[in-house]
Amino acid sequence: MEIQVKLNIPDELLNGEGEQVSRSVLEQVIAESYKDGRLNLKQVRKLLGFSSRFEAEDFLHRHQAIEYTLDDLESDLKNLKDLGLR
Secondary structure, three states: OOOOOOOOHHHHHHOOOOOHHHHHHHHHHHHHHHOOOOOOOHHHHHOOOOOOOOHHHHHHHHOOOOOOOOOHHHHHHHHHOOOOOO
């Protein structure tokens, strides 16, 4: 199912940048949906047209939708050690 949303935004807020505002709104909805668990990383990547998982993760970090915990850090450090890189 697909839903189309129409917003009436005054011209003075757009400054001739309607497409940019449209993309920004889409990104906010996607970031919040990921944060709430309604979308996974693969879906985020597809919806925003990213060519790699790393682009999607970078996007989510910039939108503060991913929390990097101490457990994540410890796991990453262990993985690096196991690979002989630390």
